[in-house]
Amino acid sequence: MDLSARIRAVLELDPAADAVQFEGTWRPWSTMSTTLETIETLLPGVGTEVPVAVVLRNRPETHAAMVATLAAHRTLLTLNPNQPDSVVASDVERLRPTVVVASAIDWSRPGFAEVVRAVGACGVEVADSQPPRLVEGLERPSAGAHHPPVPGVAVQMLTSGTTGPAKRIPLRYANVEAAIESAGHYFGQEQSAPRLRKSVQILWAPMVHISGLWAAITAAAEGRRVSLMERFNVEQWVAVVREHRPRITSLPPTPMRMVMDAHVPAEALSSLQAVRAGTAPMPPQLSTAFEERYGIPVLPAYGATEFVGAVAGMTLDDHRRYGPSKRGSVGRAQPDIELRVVDQDTGAVLGTGEQGVVEVRGPQVGKEFVRTTDLAVVDEDGFIWLKGRADDVIIRGGFKVPTTAVAEALKEHPKVADAAVVGVPDERLGAVPVAAVELVPGESVTSDELKDHLRERVTPYQVPVDFKIVEHLPRTVSLKVSQPGVRALFGLP
Numbered sequence: 356m357d358l359s360a361r362i363r364a365v366l367e368l369d370p371a372a373d374a375v376q377f378e379g380t381w382r383p384w385s386t387m388s389t390t391l392e393t394i395e396t397l398l399p400g401v402g403t404e405v406p407v408a409v410v411l412r413n414r415p416e417t418h419a420a421m422v423a424t425l426a427a428h429r430t431l432l433t434l435n436p437n438q439p440d441s442v443v444a445s446d447v448e449r450l451r452p453t454v455v456v457a458s459a460i461d462w463s464r465p466g467f468a469e470v471v472r473a474v475g476a477c478g479v480e481v482a483d484s485q486p487p488r489l490v491e492g493l494e495r496p497s498a499g500a501h502h503p504p505v506p507g508v509a510v511q512m513l514t515s516g517t518t519g520p521a522k523r524i525p526l527r528y529a530n531v532e533a534a535i536e537s538a539g540h541y542f543g544q545e546q547s548a549p550r551l552r553k554s555v556q557i558l559w560a561p562m563v564h565i566s567g568l569w570a571a572i573t574a575a576a577e578g579r580r581v582s583l584m585e586r587f588n589v590e591q592w593v594a595v596v597r598e599h600r601p602r603i604t605s606l607p608p609t610p611m612r613m614v615m616d617a618h619v620p621a622e623a624l625s626s627l628q629a630v631r632a633g634t635a636p637m638p639p640q641l642s643t644a645f646e647e648r649y650g651i652p653v654l655p656a657y658g659a660t661e662f663v664g665a666v667a668g669m670t671l672d673d674h675r676r677y678g679p680s681k682r683g684s685v686g687r688a689q690p691d692i693e694l695r696v697v698d699q700d701t702g703a704v705l706g707t708g709e710q711g712v713v714e715v716r717g718p719q720v721g722k723e724f725v726r727t728t729d730l731a732v733v734d735e736d737g738f739i740w741l742k743g744r745a746d747d748v749i750i751r752g753g754f755k756v757p758t759t760a761v762a763e764a765l766k767e768h769p770k771v772a773d774a775a776v777v778g779v780p781d782e783r784l785g786a787v788p789v790a791a792v793e794l795v796p797g798e799s800v801t802s803d804e805l806k807d808h809l810r811e812r813v814t815p816y817q818v819p820v821d822f823k824i825v826e827h828l829p830r831t832v833s834l835k836v837s838q839p840g841v842r843a844l845f846g847l848p
Contacts, residue, residue, distance in 0.1 A: 356532040358509065358576060359428035364549040365578045366391070366426065372551055376582040376595075377415045382484065384551075386415065387575075391423035393486045394456070394479060401453060401477070401496065404504035406430035406511065408452035408476075410443075410461045411563040413585045416481035420456045421562065422575045428528070431510045432502065435563045436461060439811050444470040446513070452476050453501040455493075462490060475499040512565060512660050524660050533718035534663040535573055537689050551578040555599040559584035559592065559610075564754070565660040566633060570605070589617045593624075600626035607632050609752035611645055611653075612783045627651050629671055633658060636741055636750070636785065639683040657685035657739060659727060663719050666692045667739055677736070684738040692717040695724070696733055699745060707735050710742055749778030749786045756788050756817045764812040765790060765805065770798040773828055775841045776819060790819040791841045793828045800824070821845070 370385035394407075407424045411417055411433050424431045432452055434443060447455065447470045455471050456479045462468055468490065471478050475497025478490030505511065510526040556574040558581050560567035574581050582595045587610050596604065604627060606614065611632065627649075632642070633656035642653040656668035669686035688694040696711040697704050705711045713731045714724040728746040731739050747758045758776040765774035773793040778786040794800060802822040809818045829840025842848070 356536060356576075358528055358532050358535070358572075359426055361549060361576050362422060362426040363391075365551070365575060368549060368551050368578065373580055375415050375418060376555075376580070377483070382415050382419075386484070387419045387422045387426070389486055390416075390419040390481065391426050394420070394423055395427060397479060397487065397489055398454060398477065402504070403427065403429060404506060405453045406432045406502050406505060407454045407456060408432040408434055408447070408450060408502075410434040410436050410455075410457035411561075411568070412436045412458060412460065413558070413562055413567070413583055414458060414460075414483065415583060416458050416483045416485075417456075418562065418571060418581070418583060420479075420481050420487070421568075421571060424456075425509060425572065425575075430505050430508045432523075433510065433513045433563050433568070435513055435814070437561070437563070438814055440465050440467070441811060442813075443467065447471060447474060447476075450474075451499075451501050453496045454479065456481060456487070458482065468493070475501070510568065512568070513563065526660075526663050530663050530719045530721075531572065533691075534569075535576055537691055537717070537719055538573070538664065549578060552580070555580045555582050555595075555601060557582050557584070557592065557595050557599070557601060557604050559587045560605065560753075561586075565658075565664065566605070566607075566753070569664040587613070589613050589619065593619055596626065597623055602626060602628045604630055605633070606630040606653075607753050608637050608641055609784050611641060615641075615645060615648065616783075621649050624649055624651060629654050629674075631656055631668070633665060633668075636685075637683075638785070642682060643679070655685045657741070661720070661725060661727075662715060665689065666715050666717065666720065667694060677738075681736075681738050684734075684740050686739065687737045688739075689717075692720070693724070694733070694739065696731055697726070699730075708732055712745055713739070749788060751778075751781075751787055751816055752784040754814075754816050758788060761788060761809070761813055761817050761819065762790070764809055765792060767812065768800070768805065768808045770795050770800045771805075772796075773836065775828055775836045775838070777838060777841050777845070777847075779821075779845055779847060788817065788819040789821040789823070789845050791823045791825055791828055791844050793825055 366384050366388040371383050373381040374384040375382045407429050409420050444466050451474045455476045462480055477496040478493030479487050480490050481487045507527050508525045509528045509531050511523045512526050556579050558570050562568045562571050629652045631654050637655045652674045654669040656665040658665035667686050667688045693716050695704055695714050697714055699712045710732050713727045713729045716724045728744050730742040749756050762774045762776045765771055772795045776788050776790045779789050781787045823844050829837040
């Protein structure tokens with residue numbers, strides 16, 4: 356598969372056909388092809404290898420810009436619209452893109468246009484149902500140093516770092532193409548000639564995260580219509596499910612709990628033959644309760660940004676064959692994927708039932724094994740059972756919270772001497788961050804002050820839900836902060 360050629364072929368099939376639904380109204384496939392043609396026309400002299408930065412909101416205009424970037428075989432540099440203004444500005448300064456594409460919402464953000472001008476980038480504004488246009492004063496890139504070309508890379512994906520600023524993970528076209536083909540084999544959907552499909556992909560996961568971006572890319576490559584939501588909302592999601600009656604859709608743990616808590620009637624979900632659940636570990640009790648209430652199989656999946664989506668998962672056949680005996684597992688490796696568990700210190704390959712760190716290799720990953728930070732056990736049937744993480748990242752409703760980075764941001768407050776962040780269990784979100792804070796002697800501070808401080812530095816879901824002000828943080832004999840001691844402050848083992 357040539358992803359760019361595949362997308363262009365899909366766009367040419369029936370430009371007037373419905374492609375993207377947003378707030379109840381459909382946009383045609385021509386919206387994406389027009390965006391592609393217009394942006395390329397607006398960038399004379401900007402080589403096809405030059406990366407394009409896009410502020411990826413879940414809106415039709417930025418969805419079209421994303422598709423257009425990949426159809427042009429350029430590299431997509433993702434910018435997170437959910438970050439504070441200062442963090443987005445810092446990201447632009449680090450990236451120094453030649454071209455920045457964003458909706459009017461982001462061009463009006465304080466300081467955004469100014470930082471784009473400061474790095475010498477060309478600015479393109481995209482709007483729903485209107486052709487892109489150059490931003491006044493940002494019509495041409497300067498001759499200064501910009502982000503270098505990265506041949507063969509489809510996306511420089513922004514992800515959360517565990518100990519500092521977010522990092523970029525290069526997702527190569529070849530790996531994305533292999534991942535699409537592997538997923539098709541896994542779910543019995545062999546690659547066919549480009550065609551427009553009648554089915555609808557419900558897309559509510561943020562496109563700035565791999566789950567949302569993966570769904571958007573595969574839908575474009577497969578000619579599948581998309582019903583786009585800015586964020587998950589139970590009432591809106593149920594309405595879309597009722598309207599389009601999908602057979603399979605995505606429903607990770609947190610949205611699943613929201614559906615259960617809203618007491619959505621079973622008849623509203625009667626079209627569903629299964630739900631796929633990725634992004635966060637699925638508590639067995641939750642999948643059991645969901646299946647008992649709705650009679651819909653829950654199919655967990657396992658993947659990571661580095662893997663361009665899922666590398667393992669539960670199939671309907673597995674679910675029928677093994678039933679409750681494998682509940683809690685994330686399934687088995689997909690075709691062409693090799694997955695093993697190794698000793699974290701020695702790298703020795705471990706046997707059935709032994710816990711270690713997960714390593715993966717395959718066409719969508721690479722020829723060499725890639726080590727993750729996930730701890731797991733593989734059973735005698737090849738099913739993978741996750742046992743936590745080897746690093747300090749907790750998962751809050753499917754999103755990563757790097758506890759060390761949040762603690763470092765807390766320590767930037769002038770009244771904070773030291774801080775530690777840990778995760779505590781949460782019934783709805785799986786886990787949430789809490790913080791223990793040691794103040795500069797003689798100072799005082801409120802939880803609201805600390806939250807306001809963090810909102811300027813981290814993503815909203817990374818802000819701790821509770822703070823404990825202590826005279827001294829618990830420490831080991833080597834004077835390092837004791838994580839068990841911090842957990843004990845919050846009544847955790």
